[in-house]
Amino acid sequence: MSAVRILGLGPVPAGGPGVARLLRILAGESLAFSETESAAALAEFLPPARTRRLDPLGRMALLAAYTALRDAGLAPEEARSERWGIVVGTAFGPQTSTFSYLDGLIDSGDHLVSSLAFTNSVHNLPAAQVSLALGITGPVQTLSAFGETAGAALQTACGWIRTGRADRVLVILGEESSPVMDYVVGRMGGGAGSVRPLTNECTYAPRPGGAALLLGSGAAGYAGILEVAEGLTTAEAASQAAAADLLYCAASGRSDEAGDYRVLASRSAQVRAHAGFYGSLATGLGLETAIAALALAGRLPEGNPSGSAKPRTAAVAGVAGPNRVTLVSLED
């Protein structure tokens, strides 16, 4: 079985895509999410006419995918293959289209619902849009299981590569925000503060964003081997996380300041705290894994505590599920 490596990163944290953007956030810049900036970034890869009818989640998925390819030094045409696959993980799916469809139903009646909004509201449409744009004709899946989503997506991709079902897989993990979700989070007691990982406190700050990870075997774009541990009990996961490099803990301190992406901790208290709702976001693990890969490559900014992880040999990103924790480790 082949070891799975990260060949390219396509983080879409706040405002715009790319590793440089993520590094600026990690260095302490506070950047707000901007649909306009994201749309401009996507226009580098696809004509706006091609993407204007897409749901924001679909556009984010495309932006993340193209960014990961560029980061890996690959032209988009190289993805046009039945040996490439796509796994999209999203806990809540295309929210804008989901609620836009309901708007049409409520405002105009049963007979005038929008077929476009309905189509775009189907969870697997972002994956389909990436497949269409890049010509990827291998396995394509969309997973949606709250806290299990991101880990399961990475595990699925690793399995495909290890067993020869695909040579390269784009794993795209992300969420939209929406006024409805903001309302829900507010009613649940979150939204006002920032995330405080590795504490027993938990506030929720929903932010849109995501990340694509281009996975494959062979020569590594980033140091390390990606492994997904699953089915751990909370105690097992807490123990592993504690023993591992607490890279994401340091990074999450910056997340507090930037307030634009989430880093979830895997300590048992945090597992419980996050289990119910926004701890289930798919975005968290995608960005965490990207940060871990950057740390192992020695690319985290100086001055950030995470930067001291440079010579270390392992990093762990974790996301909490109701009864288990998924860990992603990068090991030389």
Add this chain to the structure above:
Amino acid sequence: MNPREPVVTGLGCLAAGGAGLETVWAGMLAGRVACGPPVRFAAAPNRRSPVFEIGAGSWTPSRLAPGPDSDRTLCLEFLLIALEEALGRAGLRPDDLRGRRIGVCLGTTVGCTLNDEAFYRAYKKGERPGLPAIRRFLDSNPAVFLAGALDLRGPVSTIANACASGTDAIGQAAAWIAEGLCEAAIAGGVDELSRIPYLGFSSLLNTSASPCRPFDAGRDGLNLGEGAGILILESRAEAGRRGASPLAVVGGYGCSADAYHVTAPHPDGAGLERALRQALAGRDPAAISFVNAHGTATVPNDAVEGQVLARVFGPGVTVVGTKGYTGHALGAAGGLEAVFTVQGLGEGVLPATAGFQDADPACLVVPTRQATEARHTFAVSTSLAFGGGNAAVLFEVPR
């Protein structure tokens, strides 16, 4: 024998034809079709497509995971009922699974979508609705719910691949077992009827105003359905350790994307053909017993699918379409059809394809017109999805 070979040891289902595989299968062999206007929800008079709805009196809540029934979605009820049957057929009790590395991989569409109309209407009016509907949604993701309710410690995934979700879930669960990630898994699909997709499919103009007619020359669209189709998968070693007799082997799985169109299949069907050839895993296509086709009864799906089946297996291949008995149950479709495929292999007989009467030359294949013998060792169930996804899973039995 490969100790990690995934085998099927239990089957359970719930569909418009009733609760329990024996009931549903007997109804199919007898040609009974339970299709009518939606009862549980209303829609504008010009939305007249009938549905395959599970009657309120045809099932009783499962005892598998006791809980406040009012908080449970129909999806979860359907899932538990089918699972209870599947576990019973496998000779397993819920306590046998607790705390073990058992995976859960389920396909759904409605079951993972936040489309609570009443909540959203209230929100839109500025009424600041409470969150019971949201909490219900958060507590109802099928795979996450089941893993928590039964304390299962293996991999967990809910696959949202639209109409191929159930087939992909079975393929993925089988892959987990083959990779050694778990010793057994609960796999399949579950979905419930809802106004939201009902009106959405109507807006796409691909529903029929009459009971659907898969592969028929006069077919004019699908009918939605609901239900659950659940398989208990185990490694051959685990089944052997328990002394369980496998009903079938999961002999192959294939999946691919068309990269062609978000709602229409690629006219050359190359993606479906790739998925089928992956699932065949080197077997002689001519030796197939039958194909349980996706067969939605839409004009493009059945034409493309029929042409691919004829190309891969030959125009004389035995094809059955079962959506004339269940409707298109979306995320549950692949689970239900996999259950029927294993049952057909085991019983050596297939039902007639309900709704089919006149062959369509464009389809190149002619589905079963009456109960038909199925005597060879392996069969394939196919699914095609929104977004251009294709999936095929192969089951095999010893003869």
